[in-house]
Amino acid sequence: MSSVQIRDVRKSFGNFEVLHGVSIPIEDGQFVVLVGPSGCGKSTLLRMLAGLENITSGTISIGDRVVNNVQPKERDIAMVFQNYALYPHMTVGENMGFSMKLRGESTDEINKRVKRAAEILALSPLLERYPRQLSGGQRQRVAMGRAIVRDPQVFLFDEPLSNLDAKLRVAMRTEIKELHQRLKTTTVYVTHDQIEAMTMADKIVVMHDGVVEQMGTPLELYDTPENQFVAGFIGSPSMNFLKGHVRVNGVATFEGPNGVKLPLKNAPAASDGRPVVYGVRPEHFTIADDGADAEIVVVEPTGSETQVFAKLGGEQVVAVFRERHQFNPGDKVKLKPDPSLVHLFDDATGKRL
Amino acid sequence: MAVMAESAVAQVKRSSMWTRAFESRNFLGAMFMVPAIAILILFLAYPLALGLWLGMTDTKIGGVGRYIGFGNFVSLAKDSVFWLSVFNTIFYTFAASIVKFAIGLYLALLLNERLPFKSMVRAIVLLPFVVPTVLSAIAFWWIYDSQFSIISWVLLKAGLITHYIDFLGDPWNARWSVVAANIWRGVPFVAITLLAGLQTISPSLYEAANLDGATNLQRFRHITLPMLSPIIAVVMTFSVLMTFTDFQLIYTITRGGPINATHLMATLSFQRAITGGNLGEGAAISNAMIPFLVAAILLSFFGLQRSRWQQGGRD
Numbered sequence: 045m046s047s048v049q050i051r052d053v054r055k056s057f058g059n060f061e062v063l064h065g066v067s068i069p070i071e072d073g074q075f076v077v078l079v080g081p082s083g084c085g086k087s088t089l090l091r092m093l094a095g096l097e098n099i100t101s102g103t104i105s106i107g108d109r110v111v112n113n114v115q116p117k118e119r120d121i122a123m124v125f126q127n128y129a130l131y132p133h134m135t136v137g138e139n140m141g142f143s144m145k146l147r148g149e150s151t152d153e154i155n156k157r158v159k160r161a162a163e164i165l166a167l168s169p170l171l172e173r174y175p176r177q178l179s180g181g182q183r184q185r186v187a188m189g190r191a192i193v194r195d196p197q198v199f200l201f202d203e204p205l206s207n208l209d210a211k212l213r214v215a216m217r218t219e220i221k222e223l224h225q226r227l228k229t230t231t232v233y234v235t236h237d238q239i240e241a242m243t244m245a246d247k248i249v250v251m252h253d254g255v256v257e258q259m260g261t262p263l264e265l266y267d268t269p270e271n272q273f274v275a276g277f278i279g280s281p282s283m284n285f286l287k288g289h290v291r292v293n294g295v296a297t298f299e300g301p302n303g304v305k306l307p308l309k310n311a312p313a314a315s316d317g318r319p320v321v322y323g324v325r326p327e328h329f330t331i332a333d334d335g336a337d338a339e340i341v342v343v344e345p346t347g348s349e350t351q352v353f354a355k356l357g358g359e360q361v362v363a364v365f366r367e368r369h370q371f372n373p374g375d376k377v378k379l380k381p382d383p384s385l386v387h388l389f390d391d392a393t394g395k396r397l
Numbered sequence: 398m399a400v401m402a403e404s405a406v407a408q409v410k411r412s413s414m415w416t417r418a419f420e421s422r423n424f425l426g427a428m429f430m431v432p433a434i435a436i437l438i439l440f441l442a443y444p445l446a447l448g449l450w451l452g453m454t455d456t457k458i459g460g461v462g463r464y465i466g467f468g469n470f471v472s473l474a475k476d477s478v479f480w481l482s483v484f485n486t487i488f489y490t491f492a493a494s495i496v497k498f499a500i501g502l503y504l505a506l507l508l509n510e511r512l513p514f515k516s517m518v519r520a521i522v523l524l525p526f527v528v529p530t531v532l533s534a535i536a537f538w539w540i541y542d543s544q545f546s547i548i549s550w551v552l553l554k555a556g557l558i559t560h561y562i563d564f565l566g567d568p569w570n571a572r573w574s575v576v577a578a579n580i581w582r583g584v585p586f587v588a589i590t591l592l593a594g595l596q597t598i599s600p601s602l603y604e605a606a607n608l609d610g611a612t613n614l615q616r617f618r619h620i621t622l623p624m625l626s627p628i629i630a631v632v633m634t635f636s637v638l639m640t641f642t643d644f645q646l647i648y649t650i651t652r653g654g655p656i657n658a659t660h661l662m663a664t665l666s667f668q669r670a671i672t673g674g675n676l677g678e679g680a681a682i683s684n685a686m687i688p689f690l691v692a693a694i695l696l697s698f699f700g701l702q703r704s705r706w707q708q709g710g711r712d
């Protein structure tokens with residue numbers, strides 16, 4: 045196990061820069077998730093960490109050692125690929141023991157370590173099978189087993205669950221988290237799925253267009269997103285944004301599209317008339333008599349909660365209720381955001397106010 | 398009235414029989430196979446049977462043959478030229494196939510890397526395959542000419558030899574010369590097919606092996622070779638079959654000479670049957686190739702049996 049330091053790392057393909065100076069400190073034993081939309085550079089960064097891509101500038105160190113010019117095999121890392129990259133002509137056991145075989149370790153030692161990893165992952169009955177004979181979830185576990193056998197300083201995961209069906213994904217998510225709690229190996233995990241990020245990470249790094257937008261614990265990102273991008277990316281269904289102005293008239297309020305008035309806890313400095321974006325999460329709406337007028341468009345019950353799409357000041361917003369309100373399309377309701385949980389962003393820069 | 402009604406009923410019956418027949422999967426399936434079967438019988442089975450029959454007769458050109466059983470084979474068994482052609486064919490096939498495989502694999506690996514002008518290099522590699530065989534054979538004939546050979550000229554100018562090499566006059570020189578020509582012609586097929594095989598290997602396997610600590614050589618030994626083995630089996634079967642039955646190169650460059658040193662079974666068969674007029678004996682020589690070809694096909698059939706790792710599903 046060891047810490048990982050990524051300092052001002054840049055990556056260019058030809059003249060095209062895809063990473064514009066990324067710095068991420070990763071503590072020993074931490075589970076860090078790099079999350080962002082496709083094309084944000086998260087996979088490239090992971091591959092640079094693995095040594096599969098060159099580093100254009102900046103440094104990456106694993107432990108105390110700068111690894112910019114260290115061969116992948118000497119970095120003491122293990123990677124789980126999106127397509128698992130299992131060797132099709134080797135059995136599960138051979139796949140898992142391949143790295144040890146290459147290092148010239150004894151058959152006894154290889155068998156011992158493979159057996160132990162197989163027990164951890166419940167793969168023992170499958171050791172003689174070939175990858176083709178396994179289901180997606182089993183292949184995924186073999187890929188993890190191959191990583192575990194190596195007992196590396198750092199685990200790297202490159203979107204490992206994206207080839208699985210929804211149910212299996214949830215199960216494997218828990219399994220990976222459990223595995224990390226058991227082995228406590230430093231882990232860097234790349235995904236585009238913010239739910240995976242929220243549920244698994246000790247620390248989330250939100251990336252967008254080759255820069256880090258924000259890093260922090262899952263709840264920090266959820267509660268205090270630093271900008272509109274992070275606010276919109278984290279959380280499902282995503283946060284509602286309304287453009288408008290701050291009005292300070294004794295109490296601060298937000299004046300949205302078509303003059304809709306929404307409450308504010310406190311006004312940002314020098315703010316009367318300032319153009320802002322008002323952000324409110326779907327779960328922070330309540331039905332209240334002093335709420336703003338809205339018209340129900342669509343109601344989607346999921347059992348545990350109900351998603352309600354409504355027109356608020358002409359804009360479509362989503363609200364989520366755990367209570368079972370009786371709504372029908374066309375109904376008029378009064379929606380009220382919880383002022384203490386409302387987010388305000390600068391209209392021009394998108395920064396949190 | 399009654400007659401008309403009856404014939405109308407018959408009409409309906411007949412058309413419904415046709416309709417039913419065309420709706421039957423078995424009938425339709427048989428109908429679709431008819432053209433293929435006709436072509437196979439007309440152009441493959443019939444000539445093969447005719448050849449087998451001819452080999453059992455003493456047919457001469459222009460004459461009607463008599464059935465003589467295995468008479469041709471008995472006389473061939475005592476014929477030293479026939480046995481020389483068998484040796485030549487086996488030598489030619491093995492020497493050329495081994496070198497073609499080695500060079501082809503090397504080129505395929507090279508072309509699979511990132512190269513400048515990659516597609517152009519690939520096109521150039523394919524050239525020998527595109528040039529008509531007889532044209533390239535004539536070019537080789539000139540290259541091997543005893544007086545005008547460019548190889549001899551270059552070596553002489555370089556001071557490496559003192560007189561022109563007699564490429565096609567000496568038995569072993571001639572054998573190696575035609576093998577070289579066959580290699581030149583056959584390498585593109587092996588190289589391009591193996592390249593296609595290499596491109597189906599997922600790059601992430603190499604990345605995984607790289608992280609697992611494999612050196613270049615270990616990656617080749619543990620990833621490339623096993624993943625490529627099914628394609629290698631197919632390519633080498635085809636290569637062996639094509640080389641074993643080769644005719645054009647030999648016939649154009651040496652005509653089997655000197656003193657039958659480069660006669661293959663195919664060229665000897667042609668010489669005895671068409672040039673010499675002994676159709677029966679020529680056919681018998683051709684038929685003698687069949688056991689060798691069957692052996693090669695069987696070998697590849699068992700070699701090609703999908704290994705366990707290629708089979709899908711659960712056991």
